[in-house]
Amino acid sequence: MGQPVRVLVVDDSAVVRQLLTELLARDPEIEVVGTAADPLLAREKIRRLNPDVLTLDVEMPRMDGLAFLEHLMRLRPMPVVMVSSLTERGADVTLQALALGAVDFVTKPRLGVAQGLAEYAGEIAAKVKAAARARVRPLTRPATRLEPLAPAAAATAPFRTTERIIAIGASAGGTEAIRAVLERMPPDAPAVMLAQHIPGSFSRAFAERLDRHSPLLVREASDGEAVLPGHAYLPPGDRHLQVVRDGARWRCRVDDGPPVNRHRPSVDVLFRSVARSAGPNAVAAILTGMGDDGARGLLELRQAGAATLVQDEASSVVWGMPGAAVKLGAAQEIVPLERIAGRLLELAAG
Structure with missing residues (x-):
């Protein structure tokens, strides 16, 4: 075993510290x-003390966590795991923190903090250790929003069909990676099905953030609704999202089945449903994330005839999930983040 990960805990609550x-x-x-x-x-x-990782509370005196994080990521970039509250404001602020460069986050329970945090001891430790291995980049001025790729530029025919479907899974670092992909999608792209590891109370805020940044209509999926081009579907809080065939079209299946790979939503659950329902009509990608959720599902998609790719290691915050898929032989291509949207569109048009 190498040197232990050196952590500095920053929180205004003495109990939480x-x-x-x-x-x-x-x-x-x-x-x-x-x-x-x-x-x-x-x-x-x-x-x-020169720590390897910081855990950082969002709301603190003298300077709020977001302002501090922004200064830190500009002047001395380092891995940061946010500790946030399970509230609507907590969700919004945490998503902003991830946009500023935080690697991941854990949530403080509203009641029974001591018991709640103790139940998540393994998760907190795993996220801190993953953060220590993450690629942290200096924060620069916000990039100009990219224009969506024109369908004609990405493929030989415009996307006006329900015959193709795109599935994307991600975890740590994925909220910003998914945003980067969706903002390049044209408004008539094939339907995009998403699975991102976030707490249930964060899903609405995340869907709204993605909707603001993408030409697609991004929404929380509802059980039984039709899957339509030009839309992206995110599982609602603490639910699995699946795609089911209904005659000549697809529909969303939302359920509260048991966690898979410790996650609900699970990328494997989504990918396996797409493999069953769409097979060779699907294109799928695994983006940055910790663990191996989605790797086996991506392999099943490839075996079903779908085109499969993963984000490359250099552009991933954490290369756990993409790396696991590569080891399984599930990925046909390894692609940098900035090229993933275009490649998904090319493969969907093929």
Whole structure:
């Protein structure tokens, strides 16, 4: 085993600081080197202690977590795991934090903080260790929003058919990766089915954020609704999303079946349903993410005749899920993030 991951815990709550310290210290591969009650103290301790990873609360005194994160990612980029509340505001702020460069997040329960955090000790430790291996890039000025790819430029025929379907799965780093893909999609692209590992209370805010950034109509899926071109479907909170065949068209199936690979929604559940219902009419991609959810589903898609690709390691925040798919032989292509939208469209038109 190499050196333990050095963590600085930043939270205005003394109770949460103590709990996170105790929970992380249970893992022999993690060392909590210090804590800070606000960003100004954190800034000094980062200089002095040189941690590998920061856990950062969103709402704190003297400087809010987002402002601190933005300064940090511009001046001294480092892996950050946000600790946020399971509220509507918490969801919005956490998605902004991921856009600023945070690697991942964990959620604080509204009630029974001590018990709730203890139940997630393994998840917190896993996310901290994954963050230590993540690729963190300096924050620059917000990029100009990319124009969607014209269908004619991406393929030989415009997309006005329900005969093709695109499926995308992601986890850590995926909220921004999915946004980057969807903002390049033309408004008449094939339907896009999404599975992203996020808490149930975050799904609506995430769908609304994607809808603002994409020419597609992005929505939370409802059980039984028709799958239509020009739309992207995200599973509603803490639900699996599947695609089922209904005669000559597809419909969404939303259910609360048991977690798969510890996740609900699960990428494997979505991908396997697309393999069954669409087979060679599907195109699928796994983007950045921790773990291996989706790898076996992508293999089933490839075996069913679908075109399959994964995000490359250089552009992924965490190459766990894409790397697992490559090891299984599930990916026909490995593509950098900026080229994924165009490649999905080309394959869908093939």
